[in-house]
Amino acid sequence: MTYAVFVDGQEGTTGLRIHEYLAARKDVEVLRIDADKRKDAAERARLLNAADVAFLCLPDAASREAAAMISNPRTCLIDASTAHRTVAVWAFGLPELAKGQREQLRAAKRISNPGCHSSAFILALRPLVDAGLLSPQALVSATSITGYSGGGKSMIAEYEAGGNAALQSPRPYALGLAHKHLPEMMRYTGLAHAPVFMPIVGNFYKGLGVTVPLHLSQLRAGARAEDVQQALAAHYEGERFIRVMPLRDAATLAGGFFDVQACNDTNRVELFVFGSDTQVLVMARLDNLGKGASGAAVQCMNLHLGLDEGLGL
Numbered sequence: 001m002t003y004a005v006f007v008d009g010q011e012g013t014t015g016l017r018i019h020e021y022l023a024a025r026k027d028v029e030v031l032r033i034d035a036d037k038r039k040d041a042a043e044r045a046r047l048l049n050a051a052d053v054a055f056l057c058l059p060d061a062a063s064r065e066a067a068a069m070i071s072n073p074r075t076c077l078i079d080a081s082t083a084h085r086t087v088a089v090w091a092f093g094l095p096e097l098a099k100g101q102r103e104q105l106r107a108a109k110r111i112s113n114p115g116c117h118s119s120a121f122i123l124a125l126r127p128l129v130d131a132g133l134l135s136p137q138a139l140v141s142a143t144s145i146t147g148y149s150g151g152g153k154s155m156i157a158e159y160e161a162g163g164n165a166a167l168q169s170p171r172p173y174a175l176g177l178a179h180k181h182l183p184e185m186m187r188y189t190g191l192a193h194a195p196v197f198m199p200i201v202g203n204f205y206k207g208l209g210v211t212v213p214l215h216l217s218q219l220r221a222g223a224r225a226e227d228v229q230q231a232l233a234a235h236y237e238g239e240r241f242i243r244v245m246p247l248r249d250a251a252t253l254a255g256g257f258f259d260v261q262a263c264n265d266t267n268r269v270e271l272f273v274f275g276s277d278t279q280v281l282v283m284a285r286l287d288n289l290g291k292g293a294s295g296a297a298v299q300c301m302n303l304h305l306g307l308d309e310g311l312g313l
Helices: 013-023 041-050 060-068 101-107 116-130 148-161 182-187 225-235 250-255 290-304
Strands: 003-008 028-031 053-056 076-079 110-112 141-147 196-202 208-215 242-244 269-275 279-286
Touching (some): 003 013, 053 060, 053 290, 060 076, 101 290, 116 196, 116 208, 116 269, 116 279, 141 148, 225 242, 225 269
Parallel strands (some): 003 053, 053 076, 076 110
Antiparallel strands (some): 208 279, 269 279
């Protein structure tokens, strides 16, 4: 069977990467809009409604506008923007989130694709909340360092133009403490309070690493680093795209540094726990253009259509 797929916003970073994933597939017919009609609402609506799956790679307002154009009940929308990530009637596109999530995604005609930072944060913390190790009332913080591709075409152009010394060093941002991923980070971990979250953009194209530092005193009484690692391992047992590394991963410690780019060009997430007698670091890394964006979207498409989740990934 061949499925019709349309990418609304095909010229953006996420849209281009989705096209790359789909290019070699014989089970997909990619519907394309002529360059001079990209802002033609009638043509966009026609293609959206002609698709079995339509990806929305658009700013939030444009994604809401596109969603309102759908009249075909067979069209499944997968929205890469933040517009619908905490809207109840949209399924959250993270199959590994919890039991029952895949069933929701198979049945849903509206799927919101997670953000890159939030994917890593949620995958690192949700198992700890579910296991009763971390209270939903816990006050936590997180940092995330990511490549500049996460900033889209304008930031990519800025970095690749060169000549700006300020871009050579890491740059913390979202200093107003209102990053757009925070609502989904709370909702899908079960945390009652937003984490104190500091994202950092670095002078490299892609790759992302989120770190959540915790005092063992914040966890269930008597909990150790071993319990944290075991909770992650149990939660993701059998997951093909989630790899829980051994406690205090020897290879990372031997090298002395954490490589945030080690999952690039994959749809994989790697989770780490480093700990002492009093503290732990829970760390997650992924490709911000892969499992953090386009790869996750294609995985959800595969799942929704009843195909092998890893097809084309």
